[in-house]
Amino acid sequence: MREGNLIDGRWVGADSGATFEVSDPATDRVVGRVPDAGADEARRAVDAAFGAFSAWAAKPAIERAKVLEALSARLAGDREELAALLTEEQGKPLPEARAEIDYARSFFEVSAKACQEIRDETPSVPGKKVLVHRRPIGVAAAITPWNFPMAMLAKKIAPAMAVGCTQVLKPAEQTPLSAIALLDRAMASGVPPGVLNLVTGDPAAIGSAWLEDPRVRKLSFTGSTDVGRILMRGAATNLQRLSLELGGHAPMIVFEDASVDFAVEMAMAAKYRNGGQTCICPNRFLVHRSLHDQFVSKFASRSAALVSGRGRDPGIALGPMIDDAAIDKVEAHVADAIQQGATVVTGGRRRRIEGLADRFFEPTVLTDCHSGMRCWKEETFGPVCPIRGFDDETEALAQANDSEYGLASYVVTNDPARIRRLGDELRTGIIGVNDPGPAVAAVPFGGVKHSGFGREGGRWGLEEYLEMVTVSSLEPGAE
């Protein structure tokens, strides 16, 4: 396994030779050591990306698409090995890691097709011939989080590479090994040196070096709203274009016409993926009063039956929280809710597992929740499900929209008129209607309000890496 940074096609260490450790969150065992790089290495990565840009951008789309397809095929071939690595550094159950590799691949497949469908436009203007042309924006930077270390990177690499951009990439310090493995497969699939460059190390130093460099024309970031704000301020000097996929606080609304069993299935599928460490997973459950008690009892008993443990072991549904800060936050949110009057229906505490790190939390269902509680206002990022009843659609909608975030929301209903209304009125970028998994590579993914802006997925994802140029010529003989 490689443990270096990738700059101009070469695997290198930090200038100082320093490294930092990567450990398995389930056991605290050290599983790798990667370069602790900073601004100098980050700038050299930009040199490489800048140098490689013209040749990569000049390739016909079909040639770039072939490289993306080759990479997808290689990821498929190495699926087991990559999934095992992902589980080891991130903690998620192995079947989820496999699904993440497949999800990552789908971005290369979708982008390979979409880049061949980009066309110039020719608006009609009297006396002129006008061409609206799209060209790659140039060097693009990407900074990614630890919750989907392979997929988040793929979401950013695939569209950028497809349209002819070159990139500098920084994965999260908790999960750099999946990123290194992905870039290793990329190089083996025919990506030319300098097209993809990876730097691990000091986040602020690397991020600032990229934003201070006028050759970097775009930054795509997935992570917390606070860091998104820092990066947006940093982009003010050189006016880099931004895509920011920030925090979420998704409501799930169960209406009175829903089947309780279906709603419970949907809640289980949407909520517990990655132990609730997913930016689009439901964080607040609004259940019509006529179904409330039945929903709570079935959801709690299904939740309580989930088995926690090491992601690589069979039958595990919940892995560890990523680090101590993460589990401390989950615990603090639950304590705050209880102190403010919430009822614990199931869970509510850490789950100690013999021989493993103290980083597992019980699947937790809370009722009698209200908007003063931290878990109702902030992203908990753990297996905690606060529930509250409602009487009518107006009340449910007002509560659902009462958040500074606007990434995803979920609705369980069979009423077509209501579905149309909510499509207009729910202030989120993604709405899952009877659908626990609305995020697929072919459709736009992204938020509104403090969840950020920009979209990943499909041709919309490619547009984030294209700039428009209007070429206007006077027709011969026109005034």
Ligand code: ADP
């Ligand atoms: P989380 O709280 O989920 O870890 P963060 O927003 O802190 O989310 O981290 C997401 C990504 O942003 C990671 O790759 C992290 O290293 C990076 N990051 C954190 N702080 C900064 C910063 N000041 N500048 C650039 N990147 C940063």
